[in-house]
Amino acid sequence: MPSDSSSTLQHITAVLDCFSTVQPELGVREVARLANLSPSTAGRLMAEMKEAGILQQNPANRAYSMGSKILAWAGVYLSTLDLREIALPFMEDLRQKTGETVSLYLLDGMDRLCIERMESHHTVRIVTRVGKRLPLYAGSGGKAMLAFLPEAQIESLLNSDQLVPFTSATMVDPLILRQDLEKVRRQGYAISVGEWLADAAGVATPIFGRDNTVIGAISISGPTSRCTPEQIEAYADCLVQAADEISLQLGYTGVRVSTRREKTP
Template sequence: MVKTEDQKDYVQSLERGLSVILAFSDHRPQLTLSEVAELTALSRPTVRRLLLTLEQLGYVRSEGRYFSLTPHVLGLGYAYLSSLNLTEVAQPFMEEVTKITGQTCSLSALDGHDAVFLARVPAKQVMRMTLTTGTRLPAFATSMGRVLLAGLPEHQLEETLCGLTLSPLTAHTVTDTATLRERLAEVREQGWALVDQEFEEGVRSLSAPVRDTGCRVIATLSMSVPARQYSLEDIKENLLPVVRDNAHEISKRLGASVSR
């Protein structure tokens, strides 16, 4: 097969190595060689070579039949975060949000179809669901994900929506693509998102965009609260302004020219 111009510089072994790393998750912290092969659709001999190489480089450890990631992998994510200087800039504003509201404040970014937590400032009273840095949530059913999706260029958004499976996570989850498009248009228009129990029953979440010097949405500031404690009106009146104001300040520190 003749390679195209774009394919000549494509390193397939790097793609395969990264797919092996990404096969691990909080739901699958330990995997056998066969399980990695199944998840990545790679042959067992290829997976074996990749795992042994990653182990030698310090990214993977083995224990009997099982492999798991090591903290060395965090260096890959840190390279991204440090290049943006995003978490360092956002930290004091996230602390301010938590101080004022008494609720955990999160900073997230889009990765494929998921919103990924980059940093969190926890409140003293932690909600039932335990979420940590690196946790991935489906973008379509979360407020932070909708802010991130709404911030995509139109062609990119269409590509992303075409590959989405809108599974019903609760009785409230939007599972119709046309309806989701309408919700995203609303988010883009109003500059924030509020999602009512679509990801988890009894939990409402709100998010506001964080923009870079080109005014592109690169992250979100978000918060989740118990529905029994906060009505939608309470959220809009008491929590949303705090989240929006601090997301605005982070954006300004990152060089964005934004107005309230």
């Protein structure tokens, strides 16, 4: 027997499937018939979906149509497609130049979502599963995005109970993490040594979208035996250039990271 939550999700999906470009507006009885639901169930569910912004209601004829929440979700999906498509050739170039794993992350709330990776050809390499969700505060890919979020969002995370360590190197002290994020903003890139995986090191740079806000990050990572501090600094130069080009192709019109960054002393 399906659980109540899975049954509700199936009903929501069935309701949304009723709408189309041919029938963008539907009444409760029409949806009930098309979705094979009782009118009372359809009416209750559609009212709840309206409250959540998934549906909206025309006050003139009381008919429903898809709401602004759907548009927001569609925008995230489309930005993911654009980001991945634009980033792929740059990722391949970075892998060829460095020989290390190159990963692409999408900002998702206060997490980062791996949406593409190109693995190193070395036997010993860092593997990040596509679809894996990771926190922003641990690892170079997350910190590259976190540093460029609005200050209120940064402070909300730093003052929360979400800063839990994954290794002994994970920054969970708000003061230390805040200082590191300031350094990321000055340099234009984030470095991680053992923060997410004990024997891994990485460098990442933020990617900005057409609204000039951070939407993702691109990273180069490998074992600490190969990714020395000197090597990481060398990788940062080509990584910043690649991220700048990706941002520009996405419609970013702000200041390039490469023109405002400071080198590590």
